[in-house]
Amino acid sequence: MISAPLPADSGSPALPELTAYLDALPEPHILFDRQYRIVAANAAYRRQFGQGAPVVGRTCHEVSHHSPVPCDQAGETCPLARSVLSGQRERVLHLHHTPRGEDYVQIELVPLRDARGQPSYFLEKMEPLPIAQSRADAQGMIGRSPPFQAVLELIARVGPSQASVLLLGESGTGKELAARAVHQASHRASRALVAVDCASLPETLFESELFGHEKGAFTGAHAARAGLVEAAHGGTLFLDEVGDIPMTMQVKLLRLLESGTYRRVGQTELRRADIRVVAATHRNLKAMVAEGRFREDLYYRLSTFPILLPALRDRAEDIALLAHALLERVAPGRALAMAPAAMRRLAQHPFPGNVRELRNVLERAALLTDGAIVTAPTIERSLAFDAFDGSGAQALVGVFQGAAGPHASHARRDATLRSVEDAALRLALSTTAATRQELARALGISTRTLYRKLRALGDQSGVGENG
The missing domain is CATH 1.10.8.60 (Helicase, Ruva Protein; domain 3)
Structure with missing residues (x-):
């Protein structure tokens, strides 16, 4: 990355030497002035964003974003504006147009100063961020909303580091996908990502599953077995639902995180593990610490870089x-x-x-x-x-299948659509307290149709019309 000031007598920074230097770089690079006009672009940028058209003389937001206005006027953060305020290099996350559609790109911008020390030109480096997409045909993390992009920017920043990451958020928010994205953004991406489902491991087996065991360490240990920590050596260990780790195991996990060492069950020899830990939970670990159900030292060891995933x-x-x-x-x-x-x-x-x-x-x-x-x-x-309890759900299953419960045999005997429908409708009415509007929605029919069927059935169930 160029950081030296431009020559005082350079009327234009698009010098042959600079252009040759940029062309040698594998990542897309452009040089532009304070009016966003591109004065130099390397071959990688022209190939990825130019799409065959000239780019020099056009604005960076026009070429990269297909936008007539700068990024900060179109809902994104403008690295040039931030750099002018800070006087330093800036990193932001953007959506850029490419031949494949819009892709996430990590921007690093460096101000280049003139002889008076003022930033006159800016050098911008663009790196693709394959851990997430803004297209429906993609795999992995998908989204383009501001909360999603805020999470993505944090993952992009922490990914290349060795810091422990704690993923927080409600169930179903995609914490496992986020853990995989952290791993893919790291230098360990070519090695294993090993997931540990802490909620499903019984306390008696937790230690041997995590650290492994020696032959004869306990009843049933007929052979030595490596644990999940050993399988993750050189890669990432993902502790899912870390709030469910038994207290007796928390101190041993803390030792692993602090010293990088562990022992197999039944073994005295210390083993070393080269792992990066990503943990996830839907629980409030701070509250659990206050209640004495989670070790405070382990909490701070895991939450070096917490990321809250939005609902x-x-x-x-x-x-x-x-x-x-x-x-x-x-x-x-x-x-x-x-x-x-x-x-x-x-x-x-x-x-x-x-x-x-x-x-x-x-x-x-x-x-x-x-x-x-x-x-x-x-x-x-x-x-x-999902709108009914278990009994109501059973009734609805009967409705969708065409028969239910004790009325099914009657429906089979009569073998008429009307008898099957009447039997299922009676059971649905008797096993759920839903309003008629809710029941109609559940059955996939209009409220008027439901009322007509109830009149034909001679229903006197007393189900409320409004609630």
Whole structure:
């Protein structure tokens, strides 16, 4: 990266020597003035962002962003504006247009000073950030909302370091994907990422699973076995739901983090582990520390760099992007599309289960859709699966299947659509306290149709109309 001042007599910094230097760099680089005009661009930039058109003389925001105004007037952070204020190099995360579409790019900008010490030109280096995408056809982390980009920028900063990362957030916010992104952004990306599900390991097996054991260390240990720490050597150890680690194991984990050493169960010899630790939890670890259920020293060792993942309701503008991506995953090969009204209905839902809940809803919708378009009534019906308790859900399953519970044999005997429907509707009414509006949505029919069916059934169930 160039950091020297420009010659005082240089009318233009696009000197042959500078152009030759930039062309030798593998990453896209441009040099531009305080009016955002590009005065030099290397071959990598022209190839990735120029798309065959000349770039010198045009503004950087026009070429990189396809925008007529600077970044800070289009919803992004402008590194030039920040550098003018700070007088230093600046790093920001941007979405740039490429031949593949919009991609995340990490920007590093260095001010170049004239003979008076004033920043007259700026050298910008661009590195692709493959750990996340803004397109629905991508894998991994997907989004473009400001909360999503804020998390992505933190991951990009901490990824190349050795710092321990603590991922916080509600269940279903994508903490495992974020852990994988931290690993991919690190220098350990070519080595293993080993996940430990702390919530599923019983206390009696936790130590041997984590550290391994020697032959005969305990009943059933018929052979020596390496643990997950050993499997992660040289790579990343991901401790998922770290708040569920037993207290007896917390001190041994702390020793591993502080000294990089551990012992297999049944062994006295110390082993060394070259690992980077990423932990995740939906619990409030600070509260657990105050209650004496989590070691304070371990908490501070794990939370060197905490990252809070936003709930889906706080990044609602990403729902459409996520919905298209998830539909492709839950129904591969079907080319399902979302009706505009269906997408609007999704956007109105609070999604307490976050992205995991959104995936469930879309998988149900795909199963309930026979054509190529997922409609709003189908989304309503898919959302209604979660609106009832266990007994109500069983009734609805009966409705969707065409028969339920003790009435199924009667339905088989009569073998008529009306008898099956009546039996299922009676069971649904008897096992849920839903309003008629809620029941109609769950059944995928209008309230008027439900009332007509109830009149035909002669229902006297007393289910409230409004609540």
